[in-house]
Amino acid sequence: MADAAIRIASRELELPMPLPLDGGQILDGVRVAYETYGVLNAEKSNAVVIFHALTGDQCVASPHPITGKPGWWLRMVGPGKPIDTDRLFVICANVLGGCYGSTGPASLASDGHPHAMRFPVITIRDMVRAQVGMLDALGIEQLHAVVGGSMGGMQALSFAANWPDRTRAVLVIASTARHSAQNIAFHEVGRQAIMADPKWAGGDYYGTGKGPENGLAVARMAAHITYLSEEGMHEKFGRKLQDRTEKTFGFDADFQVESYLRHQGLSFTDRFDANSYLYITRAMDYFDLAEEHGGRLADAFGASKARFCLVSFDTDWLYPTAESRTIAHALNAAGAPVSFVELSAPFGHDSFLLDVPALDRVIAGFLGQ
C-alpha cells in the first residue's frame, strides 16, 4: 500500500498574464490543470516537472480521470521509486492544447462557444511557456529537474533551451530535437483520417454527442504502430488469429494484431478529443529546436548550466538513437555536462513507459544527484 502514502493533489490555476504564442497570437485566461506528488520543501528547491507525451495527461501516478486506470508512470513515480516522492515534489501539468483541464480547442472562447478550430496553432515552446507560467504562479524559481519522454522530452529540451536558469538537470527519454519527415508523415495520416470523418464537421462537433470517432480511432491505430517495434509486435501477435481457427475470407479482424489495433483505436476515442489531437500533433511537427536558435543545435544550449541525460532505446524507430545522439553531440559542443545511453529493450518507442529496469537505474541515479 506504499502508493496510498503519496501526497497527491489535483489543481488548476489561471495564468494571471496573457500568454503570447509563437504564432503571434495572445491567449487570455489560460488555465493549467496539474497534479502534484510529494511535498515542496521550504526552499522550494526539490521540485521536478514531468512533461507528458502526445496522448498523455497530468495523472502520472494517480488514477486516470476517465478510464480509472493507474497513472501512466506509476512504476517510475512514487515513494522510494526512481522519481522519489519522499524526496522530490513532482509536478505534471496537462499541456496547452490538451483535453484534461488545460486550455485547448474544447475550452470555451470569450463568446461562450468552444474554440474548436478557432484555437490558435500552438508550438512545443508555447506548451512550455504555459507551464513556466504555472511555475511562476507557484513561486518556484528553479527546478531540481525537468523530465520527459517522447513529446515530453521535446518540452524538456525546449525548457532547457529557452529558460536555461530554471532547472539544474534535464532528462530526455526517447525523444528528438526536431520532427523528421517520417514523423510528420505519420502525423499527417492521423490528421487526415480525423478530418476525412464527416462527423469532424470542420471541428464543430462539440455538444453534438458525436465526434469523429472513426477518424480518431484510425489516427490512433496508425500512430500506435509507430510506438511498437517490429520484433515486439511479432512476439505479441505473430500471425495468430483472433478467436477463430480459420481465416474468414472477409474483412473482419481475423488477426490478433488487427483486433488489438481496433481496440486501441476505439478505446482512445473515449479519452481523447480529436481537435486536441490535431493541435498537439501539429505542435510536434513544428518542433525544430535548432531552427529556433539560428540553425545550430549547440547554440540552443549555450546559456544552460544544467546537467543533461539522454536515453534512447535500440528498438525505437520513431525517435531512433541517432536523434538522441545528435542532441548529445550538440550539448557536448556547447560544453554542457551530458550523459547519453542507448538501452536495450524490446518494446520500441513505448519502452520508456514499460518495464525496463535499466531505465529505472539511470533515472534514479541521475535524479539522485
Added chain:
Amino acid sequence: MIPLRPDLALIAANVAPGSRVLDVGCGDGALMAVLRDQQQVDARGMELDARGVAECVAKGLPVMQGDADTDLADYPDAAFDYAILSQTLQTTKRPDLVLDELLRVGRKAFVSFPNFAHWKVRLSLLWNGRMPVTRLLPVAWYETPNIHHVTVRDFRELVLAKGYRVEGEWFLSGDRPTSAAAAAWRAEHAVFLLAR
C-alpha cells in the same frame, strides 16, 4: 571505498587538479569519480557498454555511450587537458588513429595497455607455442576483445613515428612499479603520458 586499479591510481596521481579530462572506455567510472571527488577535475567519459554508462550516470558522472574507434570525432580540438585511454588501446580497430584522436581532443593523453612482451607471454609462446592466457590477458585468443596486442617497444616506436612526445612512463609488474630499463620484458602493464 574500493581502491583504484593500480594503473588508474598511477594516472590519477599524475592528473593536475582542476583540469578537464575525457576518460575513453571509462567502464563504471571509478577513475572519473576519484578525479572529480578528490581532485576537482571536470571529468567526462565515453563507454561502449550500456551497463557501464548506467553505472556512471548513477554516480552523477557525465558519460556518453560511444566507441573509441568512431566517436572521438565528435569532440572539438583540444577540448580536454587530458584524454585517458586505459586498457582499451589493444581493443580498438585502429590503435594508431585512436592515438591521433586522443591527442587531437586532449592536449595530453594517458595511454595504458598490457605489455605483450612480458616474460610470461614470451615463455608461453616459446615453450608451448600457444597464445598466452595470463592474469592481465585472461581470455582465450578466439574470444578476447584484445585484437591488437602491443608491446612496450612497439608502442614507443609508434609514438616516435607519429612525432609525439613521451612526458611520462610508468611500468607495473604484479601491481608494483618496475623500472623502465627492464620494462620491455618485466612490465606486465605500461602507462604512458603523451603530448603533441
